[in-house]
Amino acid sequence: MSYLEIQRLEKSFGANRVVKDFNLSIEKGEFISLLGPSGCGKTTVLRMVAGFETPSGGAIAIDGQDVTTLRPNQRNIGMVFQSYALFPNLTVAQNVGFGLKVAGKPRAEAPPPCARCWS
Ligand SMILES: Nc1ncnc2c1ncn2[C@@H]1O[C@H](COP(=O)(O)OP(=O)(O)O)[C@@H](O)[C@H]1O
Ligand SMILES: [Mg+2]
Structure with a gap:
C-alpha cells in the first residue's frame, strides 16, 4: 500500500457531482501535481485529503490508516491555501x-x- 491511497473518491455539492471515482496512489516523498481546468475539482480533492471536506463516497488512507472520517487535526497533513490563509x-x-x-x-x-x- 502506498503512503497516500485515494480510492473511488466522490464528492457532490447538492446535485453537482464534482469529484467522480477519483483514484490516486502516492509514495512518501513523492512530488505530484494535480493539473486540470478551473472548477474540475482539484482543490476539493486536496480539501478532502486534509479533512476540510467530507467525501460523499470512497476512501482515503494515509500510512495504512483509514482517515476518511478523521478531523483535520488528527491527520498530520499540512495544506497551504491558495488565498486568504x-x-x-x-x-x-x-x-x-x-x-x-x-x-x-x-x-x-x-x-x-x-x-x-x-x-
Ligand atoms: N463548498 C462548496 N459548495 C458548493 N460548491 C462547491 C464548493 N466547493 C467547490 N464547489 C464547486 O465544486 C467545483 C470544483 O471546485 P474546485 O475543487 O475549487 O475546483 P478547482 O480547484 O479544480 O478549480 C466547482 O464547480 C465549485 O464551484
Ligand atoms: Mg482550486
Whole structure:
C-alpha cells in the first residue's frame, strides 16, 4: 500500500457531482501535481485529503490508516491555501514555520529557511 491511497473518491455539492471515482496512489516523498481546468475539482480533492471536506463516497488512507472520517487535526497533513490563509505580515518562511511552531516542533526539525525565523 502506498503512503497516500485515494480510492473511488466522490464528492457532490447538492446535485453537482464534482469529484467522480477519483483514484490516486502516492509514495512518501513523492512530488505530484494535480493539473486540470478551473472548477474540475482539484482543490476539493486536496480539501478532502486534509479533512476540510467530507467525501460523499470512497476512501482515503494515509500510512495504512483509514482517515476518511478523521478531523483535520488528527491527520498530520499540512495544506497551504491558495488565498486568504497566509499572514501578510510574515515572510514565506515565517508562514511555513508558524505551523511547525504551533505543533511544538523543535527548531532543529524545521527546514533551514524556517529555522532562521525561530525566536
Ligand atoms: N463548498 C462548496 N459548495 C458548493 N460548491 C462547491 C464548493 N466547493 C467547490 N464547489 C464547486 O465544486 C467545483 C470544483 O471546485 P474546485 O475543487 O475549487 O475546483 P478547482 O480547484 O479544480 O478549480 C466547482 O464547480 C465549485 O464551484
Ligand atoms: Mg482550486
